[in-house]
Amino acid sequence: MTDNNTNKNKYSITRYPKTRNQSLKAWSAADEYLLTEFDSLNLEKPTIAIFNDRFGFLSCHLHPFSPTVILNYKSQEKAIFQNLESNDLKFSELNFITPLESLPEQLDLAILKIPKSMDLFRMQLFQLSKSLSENSIVLTSFMTKYFSPQMLSIANEFFEEVEQSKAWKKSRVLILKNRKQKKDISMLHSIEFQDFNYQQYFGVFSAKNIDYASQFFIQNLKLDESDQRILDLASGNGVLSKAVQLQNPSGEVHLMDDSLLAIESSKLNLNSENVFFHLSDSMEVFEDDFFDLVISNPPFHFEHETNIEVAIQLFSEVKRCLKDGGRFELVASQHLNFKTHLIKIFKEVNVISENNKFIIYECF
Numbered sequence: 001m002t003d004n005n006t007n008k009n010k011y012s013i014t015r016y017p018k019t020r021n022q023s024l025k026a027w028s029a030a031d032e033y034l035l036t037e038f039d040s041l042n043l044e045k046p047t048i049a050i051f052n053d054r055f056g057f058l059s060c061h062l063h064p065f066s067p068t069v070i071l072n073y074k075s076q077e078k079a080i081f082q083n084l085e086s087n088d089l090k091f092s093e094l095n096f097i098t099p100l101e102s103l104p105e106q107l108d109l110a111i112l113k114i115p116k117s118m119d120l121f122r123m124q125l126f127q128l129s130k131s132l133s134e135n136s137i138v139l140t141s142f143m144t145k146y147f148s149p150q151m152l153s154i155a156n157e158f159f160e161e162v163e164q165s166k167a168w169k170k171s172r173v174l175i176l177k178n179r180k181q182k183k184d185i186s187m188l189h190s191i192e193f194q195d196f197n198y199q200q201y202f203g204v205f206s207a208k209n210i211d212y213a214s215q216f217f218i219q220n221l222k223l224d225e226s227d228q229r230i231l232d233l234a235s236g237n238g239v240l241s242k243a244v245q246l247q248n249p250s251g252e253v254h255l256m257d258d259s260l261l262a263i264e265s266s267k268l269n270l271n272s273e274n275v276f277f278h279l280s281d282s283m284e285v286f287e288d289d290f291f292d293l294v295i296s297n298p299p300f301h302f303e304h305e306t307n308i309e310v311a312i313q314l315f316s317e318v319k320r321c322l323k324d325g326g327r328f329e330l331v332a333s334q335h336l337n338f339k340t341h342l343i344k345i346f347k348e349v350n351v352i353s354e355n356n357k358f359i360i361y362e363c364f
């Protein structure tokens with residue numbers, strides 16, 4: 001295979017948020033391979049949709065075609081905007097939509113880096129199958145170490161032809177053609193927990209059950225009377241906020257998450273006048289000295305990456321947003337050893353409860 005078309009080094013692409021881990025990159029061979037396959041199609045002025053472009057590698061290189069870019073995360077939006085700007089590309093020439101908005105009609109091509117969540121992949125192919133024309137093509141790619149046979153079975157569910165490329169730099173492309181006419185599928189999971197039926201969109205954290213760390217946290221959650229304004233940081237489907245509401249129905253509850261599908265899921269599960277939803281990857285959206293209590297089951301997995309830098313950055317932002325006398329409670333896996341980081345940020349860090357897997361800290 002030769003690389004003689006789209007110049008894959010044309011733009012300088014960096015990560016947002018920045019990382020000190022040199023092994024984490026802003027794109028992979030799976031992204032480059034998509035561009036190579038795109039070139040070989042030789043399409044004239046195609047209308048394109050791009051999915052799961054985490055930092056903007058694909059959006060920048062395909063910018064001349066004014067693609068529609070589906071944004072799953074606030075941090076993804078910031079990363080793409082940052083990379084477009086630093087490469088002197090106008091973001092007004094791209095069409096940004098959320099994963100729940102309709103795709104443009106008459107797409108010629110969709111370019112999709114396969115996400116870790118097979119449910120999300122299924123939801124994206126379902127959405128595509130509804131708006132592609134018969135001759136449209138979908139290029140999807142993955143690093144071979146992340147291959148799952150489900151990728152093929154899901155692709156076969158929505159497309160008559162599923163062709164697999166040769167491996168290149170440990171990545172592969174699946175070329176999907178001839179979409180099938182599909183009946184509607186549900187894009188929501190239901191999870192029964194403590195007499196409530198939680199709804200969450202495909203791709204949102206912990207699809208099969210309420211996360212065991214969150215369950216342990218809920219068993220040990222005790223609100224004080226002074227806990228009137230509370231933040232559920234990295235709120236997912238809103239299960240921790242629901243537990244807060246049960247103890248203090250008149251309290252003001254804020255939910256913040258980086259994922260649009262998580263925030264939209266939590267809106268299905270919490271519905272009251274005292275609840276506020278924030279699609280954000282950073283606590284910059286809150287004033288100083290704002291909360292009596294912040295609770296969290298913080299993130300440390302991002303697609304196939306494990307990274308605690310984001311959580312540690314959030315912890316230091318929590319400190320700024322806590323009122324005098326306010327506190328931060330979080331649950332985490334024991335192996336993350338968050339205490340070493342928390343004691344550098346907070347004056348006092350105590351253990352509320354722990355078992356062989358999880359630990360709950362209280363920080364002042």
Ligand SMILES: C[S@@+](CC[C@H](N)C(=O)[O-])C[C@H]1O[C@@H](n2cnc3c(N)ncnc32)[C@H](O)[C@@H]1O
Nearest residue numbers: 205214234235236257258259262281297298299
């Ligand atoms: C471990 S899950 C917890 C979800 C939910 N609180 C629960 O207990 O089921 C972590 C959540 O953090 C979100 N997240 C990742 N990075 C974030 C960031 N920078 N700011 C806010 N939320 C983030 C993810 O989308 C995910 O929903």
